[in-house]
Structures are given as structure tokens and as C-alpha cells.
Amino acid sequence: MANSMRDIKRRIRSFEKTKQITKAMEMVAASYLRRAQERAQAARPYADKLREVILHIADGTSDITHPMLEKREVNRTGYLVITSDRGLAGGYNSNLLRMLEKTLEERHASKEEYVIFVIGRKGVEYLTRRNYPVIDQMVGLSDRPVFADIKPIARKAVNYYAEEKFDELYLVYNKFINPIIQRPTAQRLLPLEPEKMDASSTQDHRMIEFEPSEKEVLAQILPRYAETLIFSAFLDAKASEFAAKMTAMGNATENANELIEKLRLQFNRARQAAITQEIAEVVGGANAI
Amino acid sequence: MRLEIVTPERTVYEKEEVQMIITHAAKGDIGILPNHAPLISPLDPTIVRVKLNDQLEEKIFVSGGFLEVRPDQVTILAEAAELPSEIDVERAKAAKERAEKRLKNKEKIDAVRAELALKRAMNRLKVTEI
Numbered sequence: 001m002a003n004s005m006r007d008i009k010r011r012i013r014s015f016e017k018t019k020q021i022t023k024a025m026e027m028v029a030a031s032y033l034r035r036a037q038e039r040a041q042a043a044r045p046y047a048d049k050l051r052e053v054i055l056h057i058a059d060g061t062s063d064i065t066h067p068m069l070e071k072r073e074v075n076r077t078g079y080l081v082i083t084s085d086r087g088l089a090g091g092y093n094s095n096l097l098r099m100l101e102k103t104l105e106e107r108h109a110s111k112e113e114y115v116i117f118v119i120g121r122k123g124v125e126y127l128t129r130r131n132y133p134v135i136d137q138m139v140g141l142s143d144r145p146v147f148a149d150i151k152p153i154a155r156k157a158v159n160y161y162a163e164e165k166f167d168e169l170y171l172v173y174n175k176f177i178n179p180i181i182q183r184p185t186a187q188r189l190l191p192l193e194p195e196k197m198d199a200s201s202t203q204d205h206r207m208i209e210f211e212p213s214e215k216e217v218l219a220q221i222l223p224r225y226a227e228t229l230i231f232s233a234f235l236d237a238k239a240s241e242f243a244a245k246m247t248a249m250g251n252a253t254e255n256a257n258e259l260i261e262k263l264r265l266q267f268n269r270a271r272q273a274a275i276t277q278e279i280a281e282v283v284g285g286a287n288a289i
Numbered sequence: 290m291r292l293e294i295v296t297p298e299r300t301v302y303e304k305e306e307v308q309m310i311i312t313h314a315a316k317g318d319i320g321i322l323p324n325h326a327p328l329i330s331p332l333d334p335t336i337v338r339v340k341l342n343d344q345l346e347e348k349i350f351v352s353g354g355f356l357e358v359r360p361d362q363v364t365i366l367a368e369a370a371e372l373p374s375e376i377d378v379e380r381a382k383a384a385k386e387r388a389e390k391r392l393k394n395k396e397k398i399d400a401v402r403a404e405l406a407l408k409r410a411m412n413r414l415k416v417t418e419i
Contacts, residue, residue, distance in 0.1 A: 209329070232297075
């Protein structure tokens with residue numbers, strides 16, 4: 001009996017320690033989440049401004065054409081998947097990857113029909129192990145990413161579209177809804193849909209001069225805009241990651257509490273049983289004499 | 290006239306009352322006074338000079354992007370923008386040397402990229418000089 005009491009005690013202590021860690025991780029995730037949300041917020045004006053300029057151009061002239069605005073026949077699809085480098089974030093990565101696999105299965109007959117760009121170690125490991133056509137990957141990104149970190153992979157994805165290596169590009173990531181809910185989404189990035197971008201398109205139709213020409217400005221601005229959207233998605237995914245981590249660690253802490261409570265009860269019962277037995281033995285012994 | 294310099298990460302610079310903005314646009318140097326005609330132009334890596342009043346002038350490094358001019362508001366959308374105090378001079382110097390080396394032994398490199406890198410480094414250095 002004394003043996004099992006010591007066992008229980010040891011287990012309680014170990015749970016206490018785990019709890020301390022999960023609690024700390026929860027709080028760290030919470031503070032990173034706040035910062036990630038701020039960053040996602042701070043990135044918005046840039047994307048909005050770019051969109052505004054594109055709309056100005058789209059409004060002013062009806063005959064603008066650019067490959068990034070035009071649907072073409074889809075022979076091949078690109079997917080840019082954003083996962084995290086680290087685990088301990090609940091279903092953050094697994095939900096997303098499951099959704100991706102389902103989408104791929106539904107949409108495509110063979111692996112020839114798509115290529116995948118992956119950000120994040122978890123996604124890289126999962127997808128390469130299962131022999132998905134991963135053509136580019138990026139791991140070890142900072143928790144406080146800057147645009148320059150994302151630019152290489154974003155530029156590559158956008159260039160491949162421009163070079164017609166694939167005919168549409170989807171962003172697959174966990175959209176941040178609120179700190180409790182993150183939704184895995186697959187969102188089409190290219191071709192861009194200017195009609196979908198509207199909302200503010202009625203602003204002003206004054207004549208604007210474009211240097212060197214409308215076409216040139218458009219040709220420069222559209223890839224930048226697409227890259228910016230990828231960056232925004234990444235910031236969003238980062239916020240989701242920390243939110244998921246916070247929830248997961250919060251749950252872990254709660255579970256640890258529950259387990260500790262149960263073990264305490266067990267321990268007390270065992271203690272009482274031991275005392276009772278001892279008394280019984282003493283009484284038994286006294287009676288015998 | 291209002292000036293805003295915005296990057297994907299944050300708003301770097303924001304001033305309500307600006308007298309004049311001088312920079313280098315697609316067709317050459319440009320000076321923008323209030324009530325300038327609406328204009329949109331891409332920017333190479335360059336320096337933006339902002340005249341706040343007759344004496345005070347500020348300089349900001351911009352690593353390429355777009356310039357949008359409206360009569361009462363100028364917006365610069367840049368991939369990166371730095372005030373002189375934020376520039377890492379040593380890093381810019383190293384980047385300059387690297388780019389020059391690459392341009393010298395011309396094989397197997399993306400000359401356009403190297404040139405842009407050189408432009409960025411040189412403008413970064415220039416903006417810190419004064």
C-alpha cells in the first residue's frame with residue numbers, strides 16, 4: 001500500500017510539472033497571438049491601397065488585359081499550403097492537411113494535375129512522406145515574419161503562374177476567425193478577380209496619369225498584389241497557429257488539473273485505507289494479547 | 290498635403306502637412322507640390338525627400354514600389370522603407386560589395402536582380418550620409 005501511495009505521489013508531481021509547462025506555453029502563445037493579430041492588422045492598409053490602385057486602373061479603362069486577371073483553361077493547379085514549423089497546436093496542422101488531401105482527391109484524377117508549395121515543417125514532412133508533388137518548401141520562418149521572409153516563395157509561386165507552369169493558384173491555410181475558431185480554407189488567389197475586389201470601386205473616376213503607361217503599371221502592380229495577399233494569408237495563418245496553440249495548451253492545462261484532482265482523491269483513499277488497516281492491525285494485535 | 294509611406298508590415302511614415310515631395314519616378318525626377326495632378330507610377334529603389342517647411346527636410350529610403358499622387362494626398366507603397374536612423378550601414382555596405390562582385394563576374398547570375406540589389410544598397414548608404 002505504501003508503495004502505491006508513493007507511486008501516486010510521484011505521478012501527481014509529474015503532472016504538476018507538465019501543467020506548469022503547458023500553462024507557460026499557453027501564456028506565451030496568448031502574448032504571441034496578440035502580436036500576430038496586430039501584425040495582421042498592420043498589413044492591411046498596404047493590401048487595401050494596392051487593390052485601390054488596381055481598381056482605379058480597372059475602372060478607368062475597359063480594355064485592360066493581363067494574364068493575371070484572365071481565366072484560362074486549367075491543366076494544372078498550384079497549391080500554396082501554409083502549416084506551422086512546430087507542433088503542440090492541437091488540430092492546427094492535421095485539420096488543414098486532411099482538408100487539403102480531401103480537396104486534392106475530389107478535384108484531381110492524378111498527381112500530374114497539381115503541384116504544391118509548402119511553408120512549415122509539419123506540412124513538408126507530411127506531404128513529402130506521402131509522395132505529393134512538392135516543388136518548393138520553406139521552413140524555419142520566424143514567428144515575427146517580415147515581408148522579405150515570404151517574398152522568395154511568394155514570388156516563385158506567382159512567377160510559375162505567369163510562366164504558365166500552372167493555370168490557377170490556391171492558398172491553403174487556416175483562416176483566423178477569432179481566437180477560438182480557425183477555419184481551414186482553400187482560397188483561389190490567381191487568376192485575380194477584379195470584379196470580386198470591388199466594394200470601394202465607386203470612389204472617384206477622375207483622370208489619373210500613369211507613368212510610364214497603364215499597362216506597365218498594371219504589369220508591375222498585379223504580381224506585387226498577389227505576393228502581398230500571400231503575405232497576408234501567412235500572417236493570418238500565424239495568428240491562427242498561436243490561437244490554436246493557446247487553446248490546445250489551455251485544454252492540456254485543464255486536463256492536467258483534472259488528472260491531478262483524480263489522483264489526489266486516489267491518494268487520500270489509499271492513505272485512509274492504510275491508516276484503517278494499521279488500526280485494524282493494532283486492534284487485532286491488542287485483542288490477541 | 291498628406292504623405293503616407295506604407296509597407297506590407299506597417300505604416301512607416303505619416304505626416305499631415307508636407308510642403309513638397311521630391312523623388313525619382315518612372316520617367317525621371319519628380320517634385321510634387323500640393324494639388325498635383327493625379328498620378329500613379331512605379332518606383333525603383335530610391336530616396337524620397339520630404340520638405341516639411343522651408344528649413345526642415347527629411348529623407349526616407351524606399352526599396353521600390355509605387356507612388357500614388359492625389360491633389361491632397363500622396364501615398365507611397367513600398368516593399369520596404371526606412372528612415373535614415375533605421376538603416377544598418379554595415380549591412381548595406383556588405384550588400385553593396387556583394388552586388389558589385391556579382392555584377393563583375395557576370396556568369397550565371399540574374400543581372401537585373403543584382404543591379405536592383407546594388408541600387409538598394411547604394412541608396413541606403415546615400416540616405417544615411419547627410
